[in-house]
Amino acid sequence: MxxxxxxxxxxxxxxxxxxxxxxxxxxxxxxxxxxxxxxxxxxxxxxxxxxxxxxxxxxxxxxxxxxxxxxxxxxxxxxxxxxxxxxxxxxxxxxxxxxxxxxxxxxxxxxxxxxxxxxxxxxxxxxxxxxxSSFEKPVLKVTTDSQQPLYGFYFANGIIYNILKKYYERPSSVMHAIRVTVGGLFGSFLPRHSYSHHFEPSQCQVIADGKPLQWDEYLGIMLSTMNRVVFGMTPFGKDSLSKKQFNFVAYTFNKRELLCRFVFLARGRWMNPPSVDPYSLEFAELICRSGYVLDGEVYDVREGASTKIEVGAYLNIPMISR
The missing domain is CATH 3.40.50.10330 (Probable inorganic polyphosphate/atp-NAD kinase; domain 1)
Known part of the structure; x- marks a missing residue:
């Protein structure tokens, strides 16, 4: 350098x-x-x-x-x-x-x-x-216990964490990403397949804007200041947020329901509680048994660690189209 x-x-x-x-x-x-x-x-x-x-x-x-x-x-x-x-x-x-x-x-x-x-x-x-010409983009602040905060735009755990952890076992490529995702979706139904445990519910306590959610098992949780996420999915079903808010969605159904409704969920069209809960939040705290993904990077945390998420900064992004 x-x-x-x-x-x-x-x-x-x-x-x-x-x-x-x-x-x-x-x-x-x-x-x-x-x-x-x-x-x-x-x-x-x-x-x-x-x-x-x-x-x-x-x-x-x-x-x-x-x-x-x-x-x-x-x-x-x-x-x-x-x-x-x-x-x-x-x-x-x-x-x-x-x-x-x-x-x-x-x-x-x-x-x-x-x-x-x-x-x-x-x-x-x-x-x-x-x-x-520019616009303000909010950035998530993610703090686990007393560690230094991380900043990013897309936080996920559960199945996203499991799949990406598997993905990083080999060198990155688009084909490998497709192979891992498709293999994860269908291989998870085979009891002896290497992906069979990746779509099992994860234990997690969630506090959303100071209120504990009623469930303690989730197939996956996503929080983001983006509307369009991995593979072009728009799972939050919203177009705008207030200044301090971020998108939040929690999936509490089983893997068979996920596969059957994947196309609708990817577009935020199947949002019937209690299976899917969409929120616009200012603060969330997660106490889970596994790690998480932030903007595609995998982070492992100790079991029972408290991870707090809020909007922590704003960036001015240049506009090249309207």
Missing amino acids: TINTDKSRKSFGLIVNGNAGKVKSGAYKAKDFQAIFRDRGLIRETHSLEDIPLVLKEFQEAGIDILFIYGGDGTHQKVISQVVASDLRFPYVAPLKGGTMNMLVKDVKLGGSAKNTASRILDLYDPINKKI
């Missing part, structure tokens, strides 16, 4: 996950972004978590207006966690498509090719007033 020795002010900074699939495959080309940024931006490639705060500090010292992040959902989550936790200030944050899972870029309508998206943002940017 090279640190900038040119102390002149820059407008744009691109942080690239050097371990991302598109980087390793050669789909990412630094020269494309160098041609777009010219002498107005910095490009830095990271290869470890320790590199991220160093790059962000360099970008802040250079006066970066727009922070571009190239990678998948996991990369965006790790960089944004560092930005928020370190109280760094970048006027705009623009996630770019560069990973296997790209929920965030699709949700904020920056899901085109990274090169074209960055070029369009720079075309719309007003360098004199240092402005671009």
Whole structure:
């Protein structure tokens, strides 16, 4: 990782996950972004978590207006966690498509090719007033016991946690993701299949805006400030939230019901209590027997740990379409 020795002010900074699939495959080309940024931006490639705060500090010292992040959902989550936790200030944050899972870029309508998206943002940017049309995106703050908070946009446990934990046993790829998901759905009905336990209910106590929910077993729980999540699903059945709210849905039926109603659930169309409970919340606390997923990254916690979720920050995301 090279640190900038040119102390002149820059407008744009691109942080690239050097371990991302598109980087390793050669789909990412630094020269494309160098041609777009010219002498107005910095490009830095990271290869470890320790590199991220160093790059962000360099970008802040250079006066970066727009922070571009190239990678998948996991990369965006790790960089944004560092930005928020370190109280760094970048006027705009623009996630770019560069990973296997790209929920965030699709949700904020920056899901085109990274090169074209960055070029369009720079075309719309007003360098004199240092402005671009943008919207505020709330970020979830996830705190487990006394650990350092994590920040992201999509939290899930239960079957999502089980499937992704299985997924990460092998190198990431789109085909492997499809294989694990389809195998999980159908293999879970075979008693000796490796996925048979992945769709069993998980024990969890849930407190939603100060009120305990009546169930103690869930097939899965999802919380998000996004409407569109994995595989393009829109399970929350809502289009808008108030400033401090996030989406919440808890599935309490069995795996057979899930398979039969999957298409409807994926579009938020089968929302009859008590099997599915959709909420708009400001605070949730989960005390569960297993870990969780945050923006595609798996986090294990000790059994019985308390995990608190609330909106913890807001990012200004550039708008390239209306």
